[in-house]
Amino acid sequence: FRTIDDLDVAGKRVLMRVDFNVPMKDGKVTDTTRIDRTVPSIKELTGKGAKVIILSHLGRPKGKKNLDFTQKPVAEALAAKLGQPVAFAPDCIGPDAKAVVDAMKPGDVAMLENVRFYAEEEKNDLEFAKKLAEVGDILVSDAFSCSHRAHASVEALAKLIPSAAGRLMQQEVEALSAALEAPTHPVAALVGGAKISTKLDVLGNLVEKVDQIIIGGAMANTFLAAKGVDVGKSLCEHEMLENARVIMAKAEKAGCEIVLPTDAVVAAEFKAGAPSEAVAVGAVPADKMILDVGPASIVGLTGRLAGLKTLLWNGPLGAFEIEPFDTGTNAVAQEAGKLTKAGKLLSVAGGGDTVAALAHAGADSEFSYISTAGGAFLEWLEGKTLPGVAVLRK
Numbered sequence: 001f002r003t004i005d006d007l008d009v010a011g012k013r014v015l016m017r018v019d020f021n022v023p024m025k026d027g028k029v030t031d032t033t034r035i036d037r038t039v040p041s042i043k044e045l046t047g048k049g050a051k052v053i054i055l056s057h058l059g060r061p062k063g064k065k066n067l068d069f070t071q072k073p074v075a076e077a078l079a080a081k082l083g084q085p086v087a088f089a090p091d092c093i094g095p096d097a098k099a100v101v102d103a104m105k106p107g108d109v110a111m112l113e114n115v116r117f118y119a120e121e122e123k124n125d126l127e128f129a130k131k132l133a134e135v136g137d138i139l140v141s142d143a144f145s146c147s148h149r150a151h152a153s154v155e156a157l158a159k160l161i162p163s164a165a166g167r168l169m170q171q172e173v174e175a176l177s178a179a180l181e182a183p184t185h186p187v188a189a190l191v192g193g194a195k196i197s198t199k200l201d202v203l204g205n206l207v208e209k210v211d212q213i214i215i216g217g218a219m220a221n222t223f224l225a226a227k228g229v230d231v232g233k234s235l236c237e238h239e240m241l242e243n244a245r246v247i248m249a250k251a252e253k254a255g256c257e258i259v260l261p262t263d264a265v266v267a268a269e270f271k272a273g274a275p276s277e278a279v280a281v282g283a284v285p286a287d288k289m290i291l292d293v294g295p296a297s298i299v300g301l302t303g304r305l306a307g308l309k310t311l312l313w314n315g316p317l318g319a320f321e322i323e324p325f326d327t328g329t330n331a332v333a334q335e336a337g338k339l340t341k342a343g344k345l346l347s348v349a350g351g352g353d354t355v356a357a358l359a360h361a362g363a364d365s366e367f368s369y370i371s372t373a374g375g376a377f378l379e380w381l382e383g384k385t386l387p388g389v390a391v392l393r394k
């Protein structure tokens with residue numbers, strides 16, 4: 001891996017590809033996590049006398065300039081975090097970008113407009129990458145969370161000019177490798193969420209790598225149904241039962257234990273305050289749906305955590321957005337946080353809803369590592385090579 005340590009950045013124009021694809025509402029950034037996590041790299045580079053030029057995408061503007069997706073408010077949020085001005089260029093290539101970059105002094109920070117305003121970005125277009133390279137001498141990539149995209153600013157550009165991983169990219173790859181490539185055993189993956197159809201490849205890869213897979217969320221219903229359990233009105237992918245059976249057979253062959261809930265909290269509807277009760281998974285009433293794991297499962301899972309050395313977490317255990325169906329996720333996340341804090345467990349989480357679920361449980365700050373990545377985290381779990389990471393390897 002090439003890192004900032006391999007670069008001489010003083011006085012240079014350092015293009016920094018970040019993933020500031022951040023949630024926005026009414027023109028304001030509503031969650032600055034991805035910005036916060038790149039601040040150390042930016043400060044290190046400016047501290048070494050680099051001119052730091054931030055480049056990112058925001059949303060999916062479909063290759064056209066569309067100011068609904070402008071990065072300007074993101075530049076303002078970044079300036080507030082850095083405590084220094086961030087000049088904003090209304091284009092990421094051409095004269096408007098150059099004018100802003102030409103005016104920079106060592107230690108300055110600027111931000112370019114959304115790179116996805118050009119269709120060439122998503123085509124990994126070499127000519128477009130050359131235009132981006134005109135405003136930078138060096139590329140530092142801190143965009144792990146979009147490293148699964150073989151796009152011009154992620155991949156092609158990294159081959160054109162000297163490039164290296166930023167500190168966030170380094171951390172992400174190190175943490176994920178520690179949990180999946182060379183973990184301390186026993187290692188378990190907790191995989192939750194609604195659908196197994198979106199996680200077939202994740203599960204298929206994990207059975208070969210981990211000792212246990214704890215299945216939660218509505219996904220568990222599909223596994224239970226595949227074992228012949230009547231899950232009543234529960235969310236369940238009935239067309240996926242055979243896939244679930246294939247995964248269970250593959251797991252058995254690989255010596256990977258698939259852990260399913262033994263009891264569940266059920267209600268007639270998915271609504272706050274809907275009357276709910278705990279039943280054994282074999283006794284779900286026909287007119288009710290499973291919305292969380294039950295108390296016996298919580299005891300089982302928290303006890304199980306005590307026997308682990310490594311835990312990978314992706315997805316919630318229940319419908320955590322609505323009380324009391326957050327109980328299972330909260331209890332198990334809090335226990336994982338406690339064991340991590342006590343130095344007994346390495347816990348790594350990421351992907352989609354996961355961070356929100358752990359933050360809701362108040363356990364996010366106790367985990368060993370929380371990835372900023374959604375889709376890229378899942379592709380890593382699938383065992384895929386991420387083009388934006390591969391291109392930075394030595």
Ligand code: 3PG
Binds near residue numbers: 019060146149373376
């Ligand atoms: C993300 O938020 O996961 C990345 O920025 C990738 O975004 P994309 O799915 O629009 O490529």
